[in-house]
Amino acid sequence: MKMAAGLLLLVCAGAVLYSAQAQDSYRGLPDDYKKGVDLALEQLNAHPGVLHHFRFLRSLAKSDIESGFGVKYFYHHFYLKPTKCAKGTTASDPQTCPFRNDRPLIDCAICYKTAADQIESTPMPYVHCMQKPRLTEEMRTTRTEHCKKMNYNSGAPTLLAVSTGTK
Template sequence: MALLLLVVLLTAGVSLNDAEDSFRKLPDIYKKGVELALHQINEHDDIQNHFLFFKAIHQAEIKAGFGVTYIYHNFYLKATTCQRGTENADTTTCAFRNDRPLIDCVICYKASAGEIGGKTYLNCMNRRALSKDIKREREIGCYQAGFGSLTPTPVAHTGS
């Protein structure tokens, strides 16, 4: 029994370290998007537990020129044992809860000079509730946040 408990504790420690390492490895501009999502979810009145970054799912960026980059980031947040509003929370002070579903987030935004600017699209929801319709809504939200302006268009050429 003690051996089983030790294995469970070691496994939990590995996932905590993996989440922290995963966040640390993100480029700074992606971290800012995750921090924006965490701020939004941890300020929500219906949320009981404090959430932390758990895992990046998909990242994409489009270089638009003049130092402007459009960012798409899909990631998971996970509930911790700490109450909502916990200051300076991290995985050493607030362990992840395995009895709560993951929160699947998509954030799309324009970054310039290392800062988030312009219209931002953020959608976070219980991963179990994610449907094809919601994925489509996310695509539309990202499109409206500026990705739509990046679609290729023919350029008229009037020879000399």
């Protein structure tokens, strides 16, 4: 009986640590990647069918290329997870809303250019987010190809060629 109680305690402690790690994962992102996540969240929250806040869960892959003069190109593939906080509530920090486990994750891929630490409007940032179960292989291929084409300097490697997977 003591062993079962000890095992249960260990599992609960692990769940608390995992939850705390997930909540801190957004805070642990470099600022340039946070800006991309914020852009994806802004677009997702603008959709009328979205009823709850979403939060960053984790990165699947990310890369950046510095092209000089303070210009960088970013690629970020990540998951967003729904929370229990309704959209439109005045939560002081949506990052504190507890996750809900009864809805699918949102799979996002985004690529964008920054200059002077701000996302540039030209070329237009590419944001593609889809509920994970609805994401098809064709959609994955299309968004990957779009980001691969973000080869702004003649002869420069593409964003995905220098991807630093963080699974």
